[in-house]
Amino acid sequence: MTYRPGRHLLQLPGPSNVPDRILRAMHRNTIDHRGPEFQALARRVLDGMKRVFRTEGRVFIYPSSATGAWEAAMTNTLSPGDRVLFFDRGFFAEAWSRVAARLGLEVVKVPGDWRTGVSAADLRAALRADPERRIRAVMVVHNETSTGVTTELPALRAVLDELAHPALFLVDAVSSLAATEYRHDEWGVDVCISGSQKALMLPPGLAFAAVGPRALERSAQATLARSYWSWSEQIRFNDDGYFPYTPATGLLFGLDEALRMLEAEGLETVFSRHARFAAATRSAVAAWGLETYSTRPSEHSNAATTVRVPEGHSGDALRRVILERWDMSLGSGLGPLADQVFRIGHLGDFNDLMLMGTLSGVEMGLRAAGVPHRSGGAQAALEHLSA
Numbered sequence: 127m128t129y130r131p132g133r134h135l136l137q138l139p140g141p142s143n144v145p146d147r148i149l150r151a152m153h154r155n156t157i158d159h160r161g162p163e164f165q166a167l168a169r170r171v172l173d174g175m176k177r178v179f180r181t182e183g184r185v186f187i188y189p190s191s192a193t194g195a196w197e198a199a200m201t202n203t204l205s206p207g208d209r210v211l212f213f214d215r216g217f218f219a220e221a222w223s224r225v226a227a228r229l230g231l232e233v234v235k236v237p238g239d240w241r242t243g244v245s246a247a248d249l250r251a252a253l254r255a256d257p258e259r260r261i262r263a264v265m266v267v268h269n270e271t272s273t274g275v276t277t278e279l280p281a282l283r284a285v286l287d288e289l290a291h292p293a294l295f296l297v298d299a300v301s302s303l304a305a306t307e308y309r310h311d312e313w314g315v316d317v318c319i320s321g322s323q324k325a326l327m328l329p330p331g332l333a334f335a336a337v338g339p340r341a342l343e344r345s346a347q348a349t350l351a352r353s354y355w356s357w358s359e360q361i362r363f364n365d366d367g368y369f370p371y372t373p374a375t376g377l378l379f380g381l382d383e384a385l386r387m388l389e390a391e392g393l394e395t396v397f398s399r400h401a402r403f404a405a406a407t408r409s410a411v412a413a414w415g416l417e418t419y420s421t422r423p424s425e426h427s428n429a430a431t432t433v434r435v436p437e438g439h440s441g442d443a444l445r446r447v448i449l450e451r452w453d454m455s456l457g458s459g460l461g462p463l464a465d466q467v468f469r470i471g472h473l474g475d476f477n478d479l480m481l482m483g484t485l486s487g488v489e490m491g492l493r494a495a496g497v498p499h500r501s502g503g504a505q506a507a508l509e510h511l512s513a
């Protein structure tokens with residue numbers, strides 16, 4: 127392959143760019159995962175992740191992709207044949223529901239418009255249709271990475287409370303954690319899962335689960351088979367600063383550094399930085415005369431923007447041109463959105479000039495790929511960022 131000077135821009139909605147500080151933190155020999163240095167590291171990262179999830183409860187860390195934590199959330203809290211509620215609102219909600227079905231759960235899926243999030247009315251209607259209260263868990267993706275739509279979680283908790291419905295509230299915050307406000311305890315979420323490769327700025331390979339007291343209680347009665355994912359095993363070891371099996375020590379060094387960086391910047395500042403990039407990106411999309419896939423302004427994602435490609439044009443051809451000519455990766459359309467959209471990731475270790483590079487690359491790509499648009503999107507973002 128020919129040498130390509132300069133940095134590749136990894137503008138997927140995750141995995142995101144890994145900052146040099148984290149790369150350096152991981153660039154060291156493995157340490158004894160049963161020794162005192164590891165114990166101090168494990169305690170720091172387990173505590174640090176509790177602050178990120180905003181929970182006083184437990185956080186478990188698995189050497190796995192986030193999909194593993196989906197499985198952990200369900201196998202620890204549910205029993206074979208339990209009825210679980212999903213909302214068909216995007217590729218990842220759909221994928222999570224398939225995992226549930228494969229585990230032997232009875233999946234109830236509420237159809238809906240992928241361009242909007244799950245509303246209080248959606249959940250109220252679904253729970254009212256369950257007078258016998260057979261639904262054991264409600265599963266919601268906080269930020270649907272495929273569509274760029276964020277669901278407002280507190281409104282959903284309020285519905286569960288209003289109906290005094292005993293279902294557990296399980297949330298996927300894979301692409302929202304550390305990009306968008308998330309408050310595990312305050313929002314009454316029972317289990318929230320996430321992954322390392324998005325706004326936590328790490329390479330892929332770690333999965334997280336924040337677990338509240340109700341979910342821990344349920345895990346004592348739940349009978350789905352579990353071994354690798356078992357919380358009781360994790361607790362037994364985590365309490366002493368260790369893991370039940372060989373942990374991903376290198377990634378934990380990186381996580382330790384990521385937590386230092388997030389805390390130095392301050393989570394609120396991190397969230398407003400992401401919100402500002404998302405707004406600047408949307409101003410570019412509007413100036414190009416294109417459309418975001420997400421339609422409700424209050425639900426636009428702070429982590430990623432999904433952009434519709436005009437009829438008769440190809441999102442994949444556009445991404446290909448941008449990769450070949452400007453060495454930037456954008457997200458593809460997933461599932462039924464294949465080729466119809468492209469996704470701009472603006473999450474993690476990212477700043478104004480990286481965003482301007484990204485949007486300039488998109489604008490040059492639109493021109494090179496012959497996608498009809500007006501010029502001036504990058505300029506509009508520049509005005510937004512400098513306002």
Ligand code: PLP
Pocket residue numbers: 140191192193194218267269270271272298299300301321330
């Ligand atoms: N959930 C969401 C919202 C995601 O965006 C992703 C991956 O992009 C996943 C789950 C699956 O995560 P992983 O690929 O790390 O298993």
